Each structure stands twice: as C-alpha cells, then as structure tokens.
Amino acid sequence: MKLLGPTGEVGDQVFKIAMLLCGLAVLGTLVLIVYELVLRSGPSWHAFGFKFFAGRDWDPVNEKFGALPFVYGTLVSSLLALIIAVPLSIGVAVFTTEMCPKVLRGPLSFFVELLAAIPSVVYGLWAIFVLVPILSGYVEPFLSKTLGWTGLFVGPPYGISMLAAGIILAIMIIPIISSITREVLMVVPQHQREAALALGATRWEMIRVGVLRNARAGIMGGIILGLGRALGETMAVTMVIGNRPEIAKSLFAPGYTMASVLANEFSEATGDLNLAALIEIGLALFLVTIVVNALARLLVWTVTRGQPSRANA
Amino acid sequence: MPEAGTTSALHTVPPIALRRRVTDHVMTGVAVLTVILVLVPLFAIFAYLVYRGIGSINWAFLTQTPKPVGEAGGGMANAIVGSVFILALASVLGVPLGVGAGIYLAEYGRNRFGDGIRFTADVLNGVPSIVIGIVAYSIVVLYQKHFSATAGGVALAIMMIPTITRTTEEMLLLVPQALREAAYGLGIPRWRTTLSITLRTATSGVITGIMLAFARVAGETAPLLFTAFGNQFWNLRADQPTAALPLQIFNYAISPYDEWHRQAWAGALVLIVLIVSAVAAVRFAVRRGTFGAA
Numbered sequence: 042m043k044l045l046g047p048t049g050e051v052g053d054q055v056f057k058i059a060m061l062l063c064g065l066a067v068l069g070t071l072v073l074i075v076y077e078l079v080l081r082s083g084p085s086w087h088a089f090g091f092k093f094f095a096g097r098d099w100d101p102v103n104e105k106f107g108a109l110p111f112v113y114g115t116l117v118s119s120l121l122a123l124i125i126a127v128p129l130s131i132g133v134a135v136f137t138t139e140m141c142p143k144v145l146r147g148p149l150s151f152f153v154e155l156l157a158a159i160p161s162v163v164y165g166l167w168a169i170f171v172l173v174p175i176l177s178g179y180v181e182p183f184l185s186k187t188l189g190w191t192g193l194f195v196g197p198p199y200g201i202s203m204l205a206a207g208i209i210l211a212i213m214i215i216p217i218i219s220s221i222t223r224e225v226l227m228v229v230p231q232h233q234r235e236a237a238l239a240l241g242a243t244r245w246e247m248i249r250v251g252v253l254r255n256a257r258a259g260i261m262g263g264i265i266l267g268l269g270r271a272l273g274e275t276m277a278v279t280m281v282i283g284n285r286p287e288i289a290k291s292l293f294a295p296g297y298t299m300a301s302v303l304a305n306e307f308s309e310a311t312g313d314l315n316l317a318a319l320i321e322i323g324l325a326l327f328l329v330t331i332v333v334n335a336l337a338r339l340l341v342w343t344v345t346r347g348q349p350s351r352a353n354a
Numbered sequence: 355m356p357e358a359g360t361t362s363a364l365h366t367v368p369p370i371a372l373r374r375r376v377t378d379h380v381m382t383g384v385a386v387l388t389v390i391l392v393l394v395p396l397f398a399i400f401a402y403l404v405y406r407g408i409g410s411i412n413w414a415f416l417t418q419t420p421k422p423v424g425e426a427g428g429g430m431a432n433a434i435v436g437s438v439f440i441l442a443l444a445s446v447l448g449v450p451l452g453v454g455a456g457i458y459l460a461e462y463g464r465n466r467f468g469d470g471i472r473f474t475a476d477v478l479n480g481v482p483s484i485v486i487g488i489v490a491y492s493i494v495v496l497y498q499k500h501f502s503a504t505a506g507g508v509a510l511a512i513m514m515i516p517t518i519t520r521t522t523e524e525m526l527l528l529v530p531q532a533l534r535e536a537a538y539g540l541g542i543p544r545w546r547t548t549l550s551i552t553l554r555t556a557t558s559g560v561i562t563g564i565m566l567a568f569a570r571v572a573g574e575t576a577p578l579l580f581t582a583f584g585n586q587f588w589n590l591r592a593d594q595p596t597a598a599l600p601l602q603i604f605n606y607a608i609s610p611y612d613e614w615h616r617q618a619w620a621g622a623l624v625l626i627v628l629i630v631s632a633v634a635a636v637r638f639a640v641r642r643g644t645f646g647a648a
Contacts, residue, residue: 130392162600
C-alpha cells in the first residue's frame with residue numbers, strides 16, 4: 042500500500058512515468074513507421090536507386106519496377122480534385138460565415154461535415170454505380186464535343202477514368218477545405234469588415250478586401266491539408282480509376298495511383314523485390330504526405346493562433 | 355459618375371455604381387450555387403444508400419455467411435461481427451494509449467517535449483491509411499506468418515491514437531485549474547487528482563473524442579486489406595484472418611455479379627447505420643450521465 046500512500050509521492054512518480062510512456066508511444070509509432078518502411082524497401086532501393094521514380098515499366102514477372110505512372114496518377118488525380126474542390130469549398134465557407142442567415146449557419150456546416158463522416162469505400166460504391174454511368178452517359182460525350190480540341194477530353198467515354206477519380210476525390214476533400222476555411226474566416230477581426238463597409242464597400246468587396254485577403258495564408262493551409270488527404274486516399278480512387286499503369290494525356294483514360302497499386306497488389310506480391318518496390322512506393326507516399334501536412338499545419342497555426350513562433354515548435 | 359453627389363455633397367452619399375452592385379449580386383449568387391453543388395452529392399449518396407440498401411437488407415443478410423458465386427441469398431453476418439471484433443481489439447489497444455498520451459500532454463506536457471509529441475500526433479493523423487496498413491503488415495503479419503484480426507486491430511489502433519490524444523488533451527485543459535488546486539489543498543495526491551477529479555470532470559468530452567476516432571476508423575478499408583484480409587466464414591480468433599464489413603463491401607462492389615452489388619449496398623447501409631448509432635448511443639449515454647458538461 043506504500044505505492045498509494047497518503048503523500049502519493051511514489052504514486053505520482055509511477056503515474057507520471059506511465060503517462061510519459063503513452064506519450065512516447067505516439068512518438069514511437071512514427072519512428073516505427075519510418076523504420077519499417079525504410080528497412081523493408083531497402084532491396085528495391087538497392088536495385089533501382091533514384092531511377093525507380095523515373096521508370097515507366099511495372100512488370101512483376103520480370104522483376105522490373107518503375108513507379109512513374111503511379112506518381113503521375115496520384116499527382117494528376119489530386120490536382121484535378123483541387124481544381125474542382127477549391128472554388129466550391131471557399132464558396133461554401135464564405136456563404137456560411139458571411140452571407141447566410143444565422144439560422145442556416147449551423148445546419149449547413151453540419152451537412153458539409155457529414156460528408157466527411159462517409160467511409161471511403163461507400164464513396165467508391167456510389168461512384169461506381171451512380172457517378173461513372175452519369176460520366177459515361179452525359180458528361181464525357183459533352184466534354185469531348187465541346188473541349189475535345191484541348192486533347193484532355195478525348196477517347197472512348199467509359200466513365201472509369203482519371204476524371205472520375207478526380208471528381209470523387211473532390212467530393213471527399215471539400216469538407217476538409219471548407220471547414221478549415223470557415224475556421225480561418227471566423228478569426229478575421231470584425232473591425233476589418235466594419236472598416237471596409239464604412240469606406241462604402243459592397244458586401245462582396247468587403248469579403249474580398251477585408252476578409253479573404255486577410256485569410257489567405259490560412260485558406261492556403263486548408264487547401265494543402267485537402268491535398269494531403271487526396272494524395273493518400275485509397276479505396277474510392279481504386280474503385281473508379283481503372284488501375285492501369287499508363288501515362289495518358291486524356292482524362293478519359295484509365296490511370297493508377299500510388300495508393301491504389303498498394304491496395305491491389307500488396308497482398309499478392311510475388312517476390313521480395315516486388316514487395317520491396319511496393320513498400321518503397323508506400324515510403325514515398327508517406328514522405329510526401331508528411332511534408333504536405335506539416336506545411337499545412339504551419340500555415341493554419343500561424344493564422345488561427347496568431348503566434349508564428351508556436352508553429353515551429 | 356452619377357451627378358447626385360455634386361448638388362448637396364455634404365448630405366448625400368453617391369449611389370454605388372451599377373457595375374459594383376451587379377458584381378455583388380453575382381458573387382452572392384455564385385456562393386449560393388457552390389453550396390447547392392456541394393449538397394447535391396451529399397443527398398444523392400444518402401438517397402442512393404437508403405434506396406438501394408433498404409431493398410436488399412433482409413433477415414438472411416444479417417444472419418448468414420456469404421454464399422458461393424451464383425447461389426442466391428447469403429449475407430454478411432460474419433463480416434458485421436468481424437468488424438465489431440476488430441474494432442474492439444483496436445479500442446483495447448488505442449483508447450488507453452491515446453487517453454494516457456492526452457493526460458501527459460495536458461498535465462505534464464506544457465514544454466518543448468510536449469510540443470514535439472503534439473506535432474507528432476498531428477503528423478500521424480495525416481499519414482495515409484494504406485501506409486499504416488503496410489506497417490501493421492510488417493510488424494504483425496510478417497511475424498505471425500499469416501493475416502490476422504490482431505494485425506487489423508493494430509492498424510486501426512494506430513489510426514485512433516492521434517485523434518484521441520489531441521481531444522483528450524483539449525478536454526482536460528478545459529477543466530478549471532481551481533478544481534485541481536482544491537484537490538491538492540485537500541491533500542489528494544496529483545495522480546489521484548488527475549484520475550478522479552480532472553479526467554472525471556472531462557469524461558463526456560473525452561468520450562466524444564474517442565467516438566470521433568472510432569467513427570473515423572470504423573469505415574476504414576485500406577488498412578485492413580492486407581492485415582485482417584477478410585474471410586468467407588465465421589472467425590473469432592485473434593490470430594486468424596477475419597471478415598470486415600468495409601472489406602466485404604469493397605470486394606462485392608468491384609465484382610461482376612448483380613447479387614453481390616445488391617449486397618454491397620446493403621452492407622454500406624448497415625455500416626453507416628452502425629457508425630451513426632454507435633456515436634449517437636454513446637453521446638446519449640454521456641449526456642444522461644452525471645457529468646453534464648457536454
């Protein structure tokens with residue numbers, strides 16, 4: 042019973058150490074992730090070096106591995122998602138903070154955040170059976186007729202395509218970008234708005250000059266956070282992108298992403314080198330998302346806390 | 355420029371130019387349009403889930419295991435139970451660690467080292483779930499030599515920890531310092547104060563954080579693909595491959611069979627209902643409890 046004695050000195054020490062171990066577990070998890078990824082991707086690193094990310098062949102039978110098509114697919118699908126999601130998210134955030142009646146504010150944000158609660162696999166399911174038929178039946182024929190000359194919208198309109206992946210990703214990252222933008226807009230000081238209005242600005246001019254301009258860094262942070270989510274998103278993309286390791290200019294063509302090649306091939310990897318190559322893709326994905334997320338956190342922290350020094354800690 | 359301002363410049367404000375007023379209205383319209391464009395997919399997804407799901411859910415779906423291709427009927431009972439099993443394993447691992455780390459940050463972590471852990475938790479939150487799956491594969495599956503429910507549980511636990519840590523910390527910091535000081539004044543040791551006064555006061559908030567983490571991982575598929583792997587039969591052994599609802603939905607959705615598509619929709623509806631009701635039940639229980647500070 043000494044451990045739990047009235048002064049609690051021993052108990053305090055034991056408790057503090059136990060809690061510290063839990064804290065260290067968080068740190069340890071990250072270290073473990075890095076260690077395992079680096080260790081197990083070693084064979085691929087030794088075999089291919091930097092050329093791994095420049096090679097276009099993915100041939101498990103002859104043990105030739107190049108990750109370029111996956112890197113390309115990840116970048117293009119995520120960029121496409123950003124192009125669609127950013128204006129929509131900012132519009133929603135501006136509407137909920139600056140324009141809509143107070144009564145609507147709560148329910149609207151609730152609905153948008155509900156989008157974030159839907160599991161990825163359910164998005165994929167919906168995309169396969171609802172989005173893809175709409176794309177192949179209406180959207181893609183229309184796009185190829187009107188914008189076919191750009192070369193981005195040519196080829197047979199199968200629906201299963203880079204375009205489908207970009208759209209479903211956009212729907213998935215809208216809640217993140219818009220909720221962070223909303224947060225950032227809300228911390229813009231009220232007197233900025235009042236000053237703009239007092240100078241005779243219309244409501245839109247007030248939003249543009251007084252609000253959006255002040256919130257630029259934070260909105261950028263939200264966008265980058267959305268990008269981080271899009272880069273690592275797996276299931277929904279795997280279900281609609283077509284899973285073919287090719288680099289095609291047309292957005293109607295199927296593609297492949299780093300996350301989806303892991304999802305499809307990891308449990309069926311044929312040899313040590315194949316497994317190592319897949320884990321190296323995982324390592325690259327991990328490093329990119331770490332950098333992207335750290336950057337985003339830094340930007341958001343500088344805005345919402347108003348003290349840049351904390352973000353560096 | 356309109357002439358109104360020149361006659362009695364001191365008393366009237368010149369009217370706003372037409373171009374500026376039109377821009378104002380147009381931009382308001384654009385904002386409303388974006389809201390509509392965002393809400394359409396949301397309602398479309400829920401409408402389809404209910405429409406396709408309700409028609410496919412029946413008693414067999416909830417009580418039977420999958421039938422081989424071509425045979426009608428069968429269900430996802432083993433996947434539903436498997437999901438609950440894997441989530442329970444994940445919670446057993448993730449909740450104590452997450453809450454403990456949160457306590458450390460709130461009570462002892464107001465320093466650089468604490469900031470480091472805080473930042474690590476945020477970074478961990480952004481790691482793609484498929485990468486977490488690889489790590490769980492290499493630390494559990496490679497040693498056990500086969501896929502298992504434990505590996506799935508480890509993967510999901512790693513994903514739960516950062517969310518739980520950060521919300522626990524936030525909730526503990528909301529507890530007034532005076533409450534802690536009152537406890538110290540009564541001669542209660544610090545560890546006892548933290549557990550019985552601080553943590554207890556913040557219980558509802560901490561549980562909300564746990565439920566948030568739970569809801570986030572309950573629908574995760576990617577980290578289970580090569581950890582829990584899936585199973586067509588019943589399994590409640592932690593060291594064996596186990597079926598999970600999201601995995602089953604994925605496999606059925608990409609299959610070429612109509613009957614399986616139907617079941618995928620039913621599974622998705624069950625998954626959403628399970629997640630929402632788990633969260634709602636805990637929230638309700640917490641609100642009814644003695645700790646009202648929700």
